[in-house]
Amino acid sequence: MADYDSDSSDSSAPPPPPPPPRPITGVAITTKSPTARTRDPFPEILRFRSKKNSFNNTNASSDVNNNTAAAAEEELEIQMTPTLESLMTRNEGGGGNNTTTDNTATRGVIDVGNTYEDEEEALINDGEEGIELNIEPENANGDHTVKSSWKKSRSATATTGKGGKKKCFGGLLALLILGGGIAAALWFTVFSNDDSNDTVDKSSAAEDFSGETNGEWVETEVSPYPEGEEGGDSSAESTSSFSTGLSPDATPDEIANHILKQSLPASSYEAVSVNNSPQSKALSHVLNNDGYLYDWDGIISGDEDATRNFIQRYVLSSLYYGLAGKNWEDNTNWNSNLDVCTWYGVGCDGNPASSNDWDSGVVTSLELYDNGLEGVLMEDVVALTGLTTMEFHSNYIEGSIPSSIYSMSWLSILFLDDNYITGTISSDIGNMKSLTRLTLSDNELEGNIPTEVGGLSELNMLWLFNNQRLGGNIPESLGELTKLEGLALFNCAFEGPIPATLSKVSTLQILKLENNYLTGDIPTSLFGLTNLQVLGLSGNADLSGNLEGIEGLSSLKELWISSTSVSGRIPPSLAGCTELMVFMADNAKLSGTIPGSVGTLTNMHLFNVASNTLTGKIPANIWNGWTLAREVDMSMNAFSAESEMTGEIGNWKLCTSLKMGSTAIGGTIPVEIGEMAALRVLDLSSNALTGELPVEIGDLESIEELVLFSNNLNGTIPAAVGNLEYLRVFMVNDNGFDGPIPSELGFLRYADLIQLDMNELTGAVPASFGSLEYLRELNLQKNYLTSLPASLFELEYLEYLFLDYNRITGQIPVAITGLTSLKELQLGHNRFTGVLPQDIGNLANLTLFTANNNQISGELPASLGDLTDLLTLTLTSTELSGQVPGSLCGTGADIQVDCAVECTCCTNYNC
Numbered sequence: 017m018a019d020y021d022s023d024s025s026d027s028s029a030p031p032p033p034p035p036p037p038r039p040i041t042g043v044a045i046t047t048k049s050p051t052a053r054t055r056d057p058f059p060e061i062l063r064f065r066s067k068k069n070s071f072n073n074t075n076a077s078s079d080v081n082n083n084t085a086a087a088a089e090e091e092l093e094i095q096m097t098p099t100l101e102s103l104m105t106r107n108e109g110g111g112g113n114n115t116t117t118d119n120t121a122t123r124g125v126i127d128v129g130n131t132y133e134d135e136e137e138a139l140i141n142d143g144e145e146g147i148e149l150n151i152e153p154e155n156a157n158g159d160h161t162v163k164s165s166w167k168k169s170r171s172a173t174a175t176t177g178k179g180g181k182k183k184c185f186g187g188l189l190a191l192l193i194l195g196g197g198i199a200a201a202l203w204f205t206v207f208s209n210d211d212s213n214d215t216v217d218k219s220s221a222a223e224d225f226s227g228e229t230n231g232e233w234v235e236t237e238v239s240p241y242p243e244g245e246e247g248g249d250s251s252a253e254s255t256s257s258f259s260t261g262l263s264p265d266a267t268p269d270e271i272a273n274h275i276l277k278q279s280l281p282a283s284s285y286e287a288v289s290v291n292n293s294p295q296s297k298a299l300s301h302v303l304n305n306d307g308y309l310y311d312w313d314g315i316i317s318g319d320e321d322a323t324r325n326f327i328q329r330y331v332l333s334s335l336y337y338g339l340a341g342k343n344w345e346d347n348t349n350w351n352s353n354l355d356v357c358t359w360y361g362v363g364c365d366g367n368p369a370s371s372n373d374w375d376s377g378v379v380t381s382l383e384l385y386d387n388g389l390e391g392v393l394m395e396d397v398v399a400l401t402g403l404t405t406m407e408f409h410s411n412y413i414e415g416s417i418p419s420s421i422y423s424m425s426w427l428s429i430l431f432l433d434d435n436y437i438t439g440t441i442s443s444d445i446g447n448m449k450s451l452t453r454l455t456l457s458d459n460e461l462e463g464n465i466p467t468e469v470g471g472l473s474e475l476n477m478l479w480l481f482n483n484q485r486l487g488g489n490i491p492e493s494l495g496e497l498t499k500l501e502g503l504a505l506f507n508c509a510f511e512g513p514i515p516a517t518l519s520k521v522s523t524l525q526i527l528k529l530e531n532n533y534l535t536g537d538i539p540t541s542l543f544g545l546t547n548l549q550v551l552g553l554s555g556n557a558d559l560s561g562n563l564e565g566i567e568g569l570s571s572l573k574e575l576w577i578s579s580t581s582v583s584g585r586i587p588p589s590l591a592g593c594t595e596l597m598v599f600m601a602d603n604a605k606l607s608g609t610i611p612g613s614v615g616t617l618t619n620m621h622l623f624n625v626a627s628n629t630l631t632g633k634i635p636a637n638i639w640n641g642w643t644l645a646r647e648v649d650m651s652m653n654a655f656s657a658e659s660e661m662t663g664e665i666g667n668w669k670l671c672t673s674l675k676m677g678s679t680a681i682g683g684t685i686p687v688e689i690g691e692m693a694a695l696r697v698l699d700l701s702s703n704a705l706t707g708e709l710p711v712e713i714g715d716l717e718s719i720e721e722l723v724l725f726s727n728n729l730n731g732t733i734p735a736a737v738g739n740l741e742y743l744r745v746f747m748v749n750d751n752g753f754d755g756p757i758p759s760e761l762g763f764l765r766y767a768d769l770i771q772l773d774m775n776e777l778t779g780a781v782p783a784s785f786g787s788l789e790y791l792r793e794l795n796l797q798k799n800y801l802t803s804l805p806a807s808l809f810e811l812e813y814l815e816y817l818f819l820d821y822n823r824i825t826g827q828i829p830v831a832i833t834g835l836t837s838l839k840e841l842q843l844g845h846n847r848f849t850g851v852l853p854q855d856i857g858n859l860a861n862l863t864l865f866t867a868n869n870n871q872i873s874g875e876l877p878a879s880l881g882d883l884t885d886l887l888t889l890t891l892t893s894t895e896l897s898g899q900v901p902g903s904l905c906g907t908g909a910d911i912q913v914d915c916a917v918e919c920t921c922c923t924n925y926n927c
Contacts, residue, residue, distance in 0.1 A: 262316045268303055271312050272326070279327050281395040281420045284334075294338030294394060301333050302326070307353025321377060327399050328356050328379050334396045335382075339389040339413070346387060361387065363405070381405035385431065389413055393432075395420040403427060409455065410434040417442070417456075425449050433479060434458040441486075446471045455479035457504065464488030465505075470496040477502040481528065485509060490529075492517045499523055506530035506552060514559075516541050524548055530576060531555035538582070543568040554578035554600065567592030574598035578624070581605055586625075588613045595619055602626040602649065610634060615641040626651040626675070634681065639664035649675040657682035657704050666691035673697040677723065680704060685729075690715035699723040701747070706730075709748070714739040721745040725771065728752060733772075738763040749795065750774040757801075759784045771795040773818065783807050797821050797842065806831060813837055820844040820866060827851075828872065833858040840864040844890065848872055852896070857882030866890040868912075876900065876917060891917070 262274055276299070277285050287295040302310075308329060314322030335341070336350050344350075348360040356379060357364035363381035380402050389411035397403070398420035409431040416439030417432070428450050437459040446468030448454075452475060462485035469478070470493025478500065480486060487509030494503065495517025502525060503518075510532040518524065519541035527542075530552045538553065538561035548569050553559055554576040562584035566575075572593040578600045585608035590596070597619050606628040614620075615637030621644055630653040639662045642648070648671065659681040666688030668674070673696060682704040689698075690712025696719060705727040713722070714736025722743060730752035737746065738760025744767060754776040761770070762784020769792060777799040785794070786807020793816040801822040809831035817835070820842040827850030828843065835841075838859050848870040857879025859865075863886060873895035881901025883889075886909045897916045904911060905921035913919050915927035 264313075264316060266312075266316060268310070268312050271315050272299060272303060272330070275315060275323060275326060276330065279399045281398060284395040284420075287394075294334045295396065297337040298330050298333035301337075301351060302330050306333075306351075308355075324378065324402075331396045331399050332356055332359065332362065332379070334394060338394050338396075339391045339411075343390065344384075344388045360384075378402035381407070381429075383407045384411070386410035393418055393421075393437075397421065398424055401426065404450070405429040407431040408435070413437060415439075419444065422447055427451060428474075429453045431455045432459070436460060438462070440464075441466055441469075443468045445469060448472060449474065451475050452499075453477040456483070458482040460484075461486045465491050465494075467491045467493045470494055472497065474499060476500055476523070479504045481506045481508065483508050487511060487533075489513075490515050494518060495520045497521055502526040504528040505532070506555075508532055510534060512536070514539055514542070514553075518542065519544055521545070522547060525571075526550045528552035528576075529556070534559045537561035540565055546570050548572060549595075550574040550576075552576040553580055553582075556580050563587055563590065566590055569593055572596055573619075574600075576600045577604055579603040583607065586610055586614070586630075590614060591616050593617070598622040600624045601628065604628055606630060608632075612637060614638065618642070619644060621646045623647075624649040625653065628653055630655065632656060634659035634679075636660075636662060640667055643667045643670075645671050647671070647673040649673070650679050651675045651677040651699065653679050655679045655681060660684075661686055661689070663688045665689060668692050668695075670694055672718075675699040676703065677701040678703070682706070685710055685713075687712045689713065692716065693718065695719055697721045697723075700727070702726040704728065708732075709734055709753075711736050713737065716740060717742075719743055723747045724751070726750040730754070732756075733758055733761075733777075735760040737761060740764065742766055744768045747771040748775070753777060756780075757782055761785070762787045764788065765790070767791055769793045773797040773799065775799055777801060781805055781808060786810050789813070792816065794818070804829065809834055811835065815839045815861075818842045819846065822846050824848065828853060828867070830855070835859065836861070838862055842866045843870065844868040846870055850874075852877055852880075854879060856880055859883065860885070862886060864888045867894065869893040872896060874898075880904070886911075889913075 262271060266274070273288070276288060280288075280295075284295060287293045288299055290296055306329065308325075310326055311319065311322035315326060333351055336347070341347050341350055344360075346360045349358050350360065352359075355377075356362055357377070361382060361384040362379055363383065365378050365380060379400055381404065382400075383405065385407045386409070389408060391413065392415035393408070393413050395418045397406070397418070403424070404427060406427060406429065411434070413432065413435040414437065417437060419442065421427075421430070422442050422444035425447055427448060429452060430448075431453070433455040434457070437456070439461065440463035441456070441461060443466040445466055449472065451472050454472075454475065454477065457479045458481070461480070461483040464487060465480065469475075470491060473496075475497050476499045478494075478497075479502070481504045484507065489512040490505065490510050492515045494500070495515060498521060500521050501523050504526065506528045507530065510529070511534065513536035514529065514534055516539040518527065519539060522545065524545050525547050527545075527548060528550060531554065534553075534556040535558045538559065540561075542548075542551070543565040546568070549571050550573060551569065552574070555578070557579060558581060560581040560583065562582060563577075564584065564587055566572075566587060567589040569575075570593065573595050574597060575593075576598070579602070581604070582601070583605040586601075586606060588611040590599075590611070591613035594617070596617050598621060599614075600622060602624045603626070606625060607630065609632030610625070610630060612635040614623075615635045618641055620642045623642070623645065624647070626649045630650075633656050634650065645668050657680055659679065660683030661676075661681070663686045665686055669692060671692055672694050674692075675697065677699045678701070680703060681700075684707035685700065685705060687710045689710065693716070695716050698716070698719065698721070701723050702725070705724075707729065708731035709724070709729055711734045714734060716722075717740070719740050720742050722737075722740070723745065725747045726749075728751065729748070732755040733748065733753050735758040737743070738758060741763075743764050746761075746764065746767060747769070749771040750773070752775065753772075756779040757772065757777055759782040761767075762782055764770075765787065767788050768790055770788070771793070773795045774797070777796075779801065780803040781796065781801055783805035784807075785791075786805060788794075788811060791811050791814055794814065795816070795818040797818045798821040801819075801824060803826065804819070804824060806829065809829060812835075814835050815837050816839060818840070821844070824843075824846040826848065828848050830853045832841075833853050833855040836858060839861050841859070841862060841864070844866040845868070848867070850872060851874035852867065852872060854877045856877050860882060862883050865883070865886065866888070868890045869892070871894070875898030876891075876896060878901065881903040884903060884907055886904060886907060889904070889909055889911045891913045894914060895916070896914065899918040900911060900913060900920075900922065902920075911919060911922045912924060913922055915925075919925050
């Protein structure tokens with residue numbers, strides 16, 4: 017007989033489509049009425065420059081002057097009077113790219129020329145392109161607003177830096193303010209590009225806002241302050257500085273190497289000089305290909321913002337190269353000239369990565385989970401000293417945890433679960449004093465949990481499950497984690513007792529220790545954890561104890577003690593856990609009766625006490641008390657026959673699985689069972705049920721498995737069973753059903769297993785069975801059936817066909833040799849006549865073939881010798897003759913034939 021295996025669907029989402037091409041936009045200017053906004057406390061001067069000499073750009077506009085360095089690095093500086101302040105504000109709830117822009121604000125567009133792929137940049141074309149300004153009239157406070165805008169689909173560079181260039185006055189613009197008639201003057205200066213000595217100052221700190229592909233508008237701020245006044249000189253705005261010891265004449269390469277030597281672990285810095293290493297690629301990108309304008313002079317002078325910008329871009333670039341960034345599911349903006357805060361998964365200044373806060377500077381979070389990262393995590397990440405959140409779970413990261421990570425005392429969240437990380441957890445983890453959440457689960461870690469973990473006083477979540485070689489004793493020091501809310505160590509190799517010290521962690525809400533090698537009794541002190549909601553201990557075969565005192569877990573929602581040695585009764589006090597939803601205790605050693613008080617647990621969703629030694633009567637109040645039940649399994653116990661299902665079972669409208677097999681319950685199947693609309697599995701087998709199968713069984717429109725064998729059911733099989741469209745398993749064998757097999761069973765198009773054997777069914781097997789195209793097993797033995805339809809032999813997936821002990825007449829159909837998937841075929845104890853089909857050898861997968869006790873005759877077909885997988889061949893009590901093929905004698909099969917057949921290797925052959 018086949019072992020039934022429930023299939024699960026396998027689905028995978030297609031990869032996301034590539035981004036749309038970036039369009040080229042021209043100049044557009046609109047003038048609209050102003051609206052009042054909050055003043056930005058951090059107005060800045062923005063510079064826009066083209067950097068044609070930063071790479072060999074063969075697609076540059078022909079209008080750009082390529083003759084001089086000055087023309088190649090043309091820059092434009094705009095300065096406003098103090099009365100004209102930018103009204104663009106940071107969205108404190110989100111990021112810069114999400115900054116709300118009023119539709120009535122004046123907009124302008126900067127046309128930035130061509131758009132290039134990857135690391136190339138667009139050029140601001142000389143003569144054809146420029147910056148258009150938006151000037152909002154004076155508001156109630158006497159302030160004005162000047163803004164510039166451009167399409168995010170184009171490349172442009174916005175830099176924050178110092179003034180001090182040769183200037184020429186470009187003009188004077190006067191505006192009449194609506195309603196007031198007051199003239200406002202806007203003086204602006206434009207850098208001259210006709211002076212060969214007018215070169216670009218590369219020390220300017222940079223913020224780049226180019227390279228986006230979604231075509232949305234981006235508004236930028238223009239400082240209202242001239243140099244020397246508030247916000248006018250970036251040197252005056254510097255918050256802090258330090259001495260680098262670098263010469264003012266140091267080259268970018270020298271500066272970069274100096275900073276990296278100070279900032280990186282020794283091994284990472286050494287890798288910078290290793291050809292084709294991620295670190296060397298990152299440095300090469302920063303120095304040669306990155307369109308971002310680094311403030312090298314600021315770095316030399318010790319400006320922390322400038323230094324941080326460089327370090328962040330380098331480290332993230334090394335991660336990109338080291339973790340196969342080109343193959344990520346989403347690598348939007350990575351290694352582009354945009355601010356790192358716009359790169360996918362990068363969050364800044366405390367804002368999550370999803371906020372896309374491009375107006376920030378300090379990288380605080382990396383959220384690159386489930387993104388196709390592949391490779392070894394590098395030590396470089398330690399240089400991100402503002403990083404508090406690192407979520408790299410569900411990727412393909414391998415190797416050990418870098419030692420430098422353990423020194424990141426500022427890191428709060430570290431998610432590395434669901435990767436291929438190996439090695440041990442270092443005792444240096446005790447240095448990570450700011451950790452609040454740590455997940456290293458679903459990896460290949462080994463060793464044990466360092467006792468130093470107990471010193472992580474801020475930790476509230478520790479997930480280490482699914483590391484099958486991580487074991488040893490669970491440290492008692494975990495009891496010192498007074499803020500711990502979740503501890504998950506299941507599916508590992510932990511041994512020894514459960515530390516009683518865990519009872520000191522009063523904040524604990526989740527404790528999951530399943531599938532380890534824990535021993536000893538469950539500490540009764542754990543039952544004092546009043547905040548505990550989930551207690552998982554299943555799969556620890558030698559874990560013992562009992563449930564007395566369980567009511568102390570007043571917040572308990574889930575209790576898992578399956579496959580343990582927990583013994584004793586289910587205490588009536590379990591009802592004190594009023595929020596209990598899950599009670600999983602199958603394959604434990606519980607005994608006694610189920611107390612009636614459990615029927616008052618009205619939140620019960622899952623209840624499983626299968627394979628224990630429970631006795632007595634099943635409480636009748638569960639049928640009207642557990643109206644939220646989803647899955648209930650009481651199989652393999654010794655309840656009394658007085659236990660019955662009542663009509664209140666119709667209230668279980670959410671129940672998907674009810675298993676009461678081998679429980680000795682009696683009574684009838686209530687007609688209200690048809691009201692369990694969500695039911696997918698019903699197993700009432702091996703009980704003392706009587707009466708007929710209700711016609712209402714046909715109302716279970718979601719049912720997939722209907723298992724009723726070995727009862728005392730009688731009457732006819734309801735034709736309504738044919739309404740069960742999704743039924744895959746139908747087992748009503750070993751009952752007292754009589755009459756013909758309903759032809760409606762042929763409508764069960766997804767049927768995989770049908771067992772009707774050991775009943776009193778009569779007549780012909782319905783021709784409609786030929787429509788059961790997915791049928792794998794059909795068992796009709798031990799009935800009073802008389803004939804077989806030809807359509808039955810068209811079922812190409814049929815593997816098991818049992819027809820013995822019936823009254824089937826006629827010849828064995830030749831078409832039966834077309835069932836090439838057959839593994840077992842039983843035709844014995846019928847009234848077949850004629851000969852065995854000559855092509856019986858076509859059934860090459862047969863392991864069992866019986867045709868004994870029939871009236872078949874003639875010589876054994878020679879093709880029988882092709883059935884070399886046979887384990888059992890029974891042809892006794894027939895009129896067959898000939899010889900058993902010698903090819904079967906070397907298989908070790910159990911072969912039984914009559915004396916009229918010659919056989920040199922047959923079992924019990926006494927001829």
